């Protein structure tokens with residue numbers, strides 16, 4: 001068996017790490033986890049031992065090193081085609097890739113103003129008109145995808161697209177954003193996944209506090 005290690009940043013704060021971890025976990029890949037806490041004196045040099053990108057997550061799979069959350073998701077989807085990590089139908093697969101890429105490269109106002117923090121509850125904090133604009137677009141994506149698929153997840157069953165949006169669900173709950181019926185029910189589906197609950201429990205148990213990500 002090929003040795004696999006997924007190197008992650010703090011589970012409480014690292015939204016990029018959560019995405020890759022959900023996909024690796026769902027795929028059935030047997031992997032070890034290493035968590036490197038951010039913002040410590042040795043963080044940067046420790047990350048560089050695993051990836052020259054200087055960023056987490058990174059998946060080390062035998063001789064192959066893959067960095068960047070979405071690239072890791074794509075790699076694992078190729079390793080485990082039976083896991084259904086992308087929709088089987090071409091049009092749905094194109095849309096799943098489009099919304100995943102939109103999440104990967106966008107929504108900067110939301111990401112900047114509402115950092116992921118699973119331990120915290122700060123209703124009302126971080127909201128600006130630009131953040132609301134991001135939230136409106138995200139919830140429209142959720143509504144349209146679920147309407148087209150008719151499923152609980154964005155494309156019927158869990159796919160990479162759900163992993164990409166899972167940290168947003170956590171952010172919206174942390175900052176007490178009011179969710180309409182569809183977004184509220186999608187948030188429940190994501191938070192009720194056993195793998196999401198396992199991650200949240202471990203995030204809450206972490207000892208590290210990063211003041212810049214706390215309000």
Ligand SMILES: N[C@@H](CCC(=O)N[C@@H](CS)C(=O)NCC(=O)O)C(=O)O
Pocket residue numbers: 009013014015016017038039043044054055056057067068069070
């Ligand atoms: N686009 C990258 C972003 C990765 C990223 O920014 N990771 C942060 C942690 S969430 C990081 O490693 N920061 C390094 C540091 O703060 O030293 C991805 O999708 O993996």
